[in-house]
Amino acid sequence: DVKVTQSSRYLVKRTGEKVFLECVQDMDHENMFWYRQDPGLGLRLIYFSYDVKMKEKGDIPEGYSVSREKKERFSLILESASTNQTSMYLCASSLAALYLTDTQYFGPGTRLTVL
Amino acid sequence: QQPVQSPQAVILREGEDAVINCSSSKALYSVHWYRQKHGEAPIFLMILLKGGEQKGHDKISASFNEKKQQSSLYLTASQLSYSGxxxxxxxxxxxxxLTFGEGTQLTVNP
Incomplete structure (x- = not known):
């Protein structure tokens, strides 16, 4: 069964802290994605990766970076968290490299609050 | 550019029907539909490819009108489990x- 896990369901951080959100998939998928979900704005793509050590900016990459050192793991990094980064963060993966419109499998999300 | 979904929210009684629309300002090749229940991960429902086909399973179906650059999701005889x-x-x-829309919140009441 397909599984995408995220390190925390809830996280509270202070302004200026460095924040790491971890995502792991066990399906040997090539593509991994990070989205943020806000009421009325839907799912917005932050970054994606189609291979180890490869990354591409999505629609809202400002204030974020990512790391993919292993195929199964994709990390989202907030270098200096700000209150406007309070949101639900969803990780997803899909099978085929460079076929970025393949079915995506989502993790349960991390609700991040920045105080 | 994000597709536009309508309505933003809909409340139904069990057994009623609903239609959710998705429109784009750009020519589309495919439309994907996902459902997210409260507190859970979004899950894939179906994909519609260019060609105008209609798809469905159980009582949820969808159509894709590539000329109008829009897709509609049809929920027939809604069940409580359709909420999300x-x-x-x-x-x-x-x-x-893929670029996702802002979402349509569907609530089915007994």
Whole structure:
């Protein structure tokens, strides 16, 4: 069964802290994605990766970076968290490299609050 | 550019029907539909490819009108389990990834 896990369901951080959100998939998928979900704005793509050590900016990459050192793991990094980064963060993966419109499998999300 | 979904929210009684629309300003190659129940991960429902086909399983079906650059999701004889937020994701003919809409919150009451 397909599984995408995220390190925390809830996280509270202070302004200026460095924040790491971890995502792991066990399906040997090539593509991994990070989205943020806000009421009325839907799912917005932050970054994606189609291979180890490869990354591409999505629609809202400002204030974020990512790391993919292993195929199964994709990390989202907030270098200096700000209150406007309070949101639900969803990780997803899909099978085929460079076929970025393949079915995506989502993790349960991390609700991040920045105080 | 994000596709536009309508309505933003809909409340139904069990057994009623609903239609959720997804429109794009760009030519589309495919439309994907996902559902997210409260507190859970979004799950894939179906994909519609250019060609105007209609798809469905159980009492949830969808159509894709490529000329109008829009898709509609039809929920027939709704069940309590249909409650959640429905997202469409669109792939344009010039793009290579999905862009999701803002979501439609569907509530089915007894």
């Amino acid at each position: 937020t429905y997202f469409c994701g669109t792939e344009t003919t010039s793009g290579s990834r």
